[in-house]
Amino acid sequence: MTPDSKIFVAGHRGMVGSGVVRKLKAAGFTNIITVRRTEVDLTREEPTLEFLMDQRPDVVVNSAAKVGGIYANNTYPAEFLHENLAMGLNLVHGSYKAGVGRLLNLGSTCIYPREAPQPIPEDSLLTSPLEKTNEAYALAKIAILKLCQYYRKQYGVLFHSAMPTNLYGTGDNYHPENSHVLPGLIRRFHEAAEAKKSEVVVWGTGTPLREFLHVDDLAEAVLHLLSLENPPDWVNVGTGVDCSIRELAETIASVVGFQGELVFDPSKPDGTPRKLTDISRIRETGWDAKISLKEGLERTYREFCEGLADGSVRL
Numbered sequence: 001m002t003p004d005s006k007i008f009v010a011g012h013r014g015m016v017g018s019g020v021v022r023k024l025k026a027a028g029f030t031n032i033i034t035v036r037r038t039e040v041d042l043t044r045e046e047p048t049l050e051f052l053m054d055q056r057p058d059v060v061v062n063s064a065a066k067v068g069g070i071y072a073n074n075t076y077p078a079e080f081l082h083e084n085l086a087m088g089l090n091l092v093h094g095s096y097k098a099g100v101g102r103l104l105n106l107g108s109t110c111i112y113p114r115e116a117p118q119p120i121p122e123d124s125l126l127t128s129p130l131e132k133t134n135e136a137y138a139l140a141k142i143a144i145l146k147l148c149q150y151y152r153k154q155y156g157v158l159f160h161s162a163m164p165t166n167l168y169g170t171g172d173n174y175h176p177e178n179s180h181v182l183p184g185l186i187r188r189f190h191e192a193a194e195a196k197k198s199e200v201v202v203w204g205t206g207t208p209l210r211e212f213l214h215v216d217d218l219a220e221a222v223l224h225l226l227s228l229e230n231p232p233d234w235v236n237v238g239t240g241v242d243c244s245i246r247e248l249a250e251t252i253a254s255v256v257g258f259q260g261e262l263v264f265d266p267s268k269p270d271g272t273p274r275k276l277t278d279i280s281r282i283r284e285t286g287w288d289a290k291i292s293l294k295e296g297l298e299r300t301y302r303e304f305c306e307g308l309a310d311g312s313v314r315l
């Protein structure tokens, strides 16, 4: 990739896509192209192919997806499988047809088996059953990871994937039900503190373990992976550190300044018990996360409050 490479970032209005665009601009890339969903719906084959044939980018970053937390994944499995498969198929096949030489596809660590060894190595893929709450999403992500691997093997194009752990940060979705745990709890604790409530409900038992990576660290990993001459077909991207949902909730309560009680609701699903990534493979190539959870949370809460004030936050 050179500074004038034509780079198409799909999903540029989302948390990851906007983070990647920010990082590309900061690194001096000048020929970044984007398109809104209202102009090109990436679940539709014809307009996606037309756009790619017309633009003929050198590089594509696939950060477009239907994304949500445990409730959204569990409630809308048909859309999670259908839309994510369609977007992935159209972007990967369309990129091949349009002569794109390099494509980086974003997956997720939910592709690994529910009972994978911890920390999870890349080669545990497809060794045992998936976690049921996000099976639909994971199936779509696995299919597109494999599609990239097969195009690379069969046609020699450099199509590869990154598997990030749970992400958070600038541009996240703060919807009360459909968001992930970290933005969901920031909003709930903030509203409880404002309303001087005595308790906040946290879904599940609080015992599941999760790993959280700031989107700016992920965006650096994306640029790093795009700079490798011979990147792995897929690679984990994480911090290598996890914490329980109870610990996360207590840290968010302290950052937000909520002093009441935490009430766990075990009628809500816990999801996978643990998904800590084995990050030795990406570390060996020279990338490591820089932003600690505490630092990232403080920054994210500051940005959430600013976003509430200026109306830019995704509620």
Ligand SMILES: NC(=O)C1=CN([C@@H]2O[C@H](COP(=O)(O)OP(=O)(O)OC[C@H]3O[C@@H](n4cnc5c(N)ncnc54)[C@H](OP(=O)(O)O)[C@@H]3O)[C@@H](O)[C@H]2O)C=CC1
Pocket (backbone or CB within 6 Å): 010, 011, 012, 013, 014, 015, 016, 017, 036, 037, 038, 040, 041, 042, 043, 062, 063, 064, 065, 066, 067, 087, 106, 107, 108, 109, 163, 164, 165, 166, 167, 168, 171, 172, 173, 180
């Ligand atoms: N958030 C997380 O914790 C994690 C995310 N990832 C992966 O990172 C990638 C990006 O996720 P994230 O940024 O969080 O998600 P967001 O929901 O923030 O962004 C998704 C983007 O995809 C776009 N999009 C969705 N459907 C379509 C469509 N039919 N046509 C065109 N564009 C569409 C959205 O457009 P619009 O703005 O118009 O809605 C949005 O810009 C995904 O592949 C996800 O699986 C992986 C691990 C964890």
Ligand SMILES: C[C@H]1O[C@H](OP(=O)(O)OP(=O)(O)OC[C@H]2O[C@@H](n3cnc4c(=O)[nH]c(N)nc43)[C@H](O)[C@@H]2O)[C@@H](O)[C@@H](O)C1=O
Pocket (backbone or CB within 6 Å): 068, 069, 070, 071, 073, 108, 109, 110, 134, 137, 138, 165, 166, 167, 177, 178, 179, 180, 181, 182, 184, 185, 201, 202, 203, 204, 208, 210, 245, 268, 269, 270, 271, 272
């Ligand atoms: C990134 C990843 O994200 C998803 O997997 P997940 O890690 O299970 O997602 P989550 O962030 O929604 O929940 C993590 C844990 O936290 C608990 N929890 C407590 N209170 C709230 C709460 O208020 N909201 C949410 N969402 N969860 C809560 C919740 O019960 C669970 O135990 C998949 O979409 C998957 O496809 C994927 O890729």
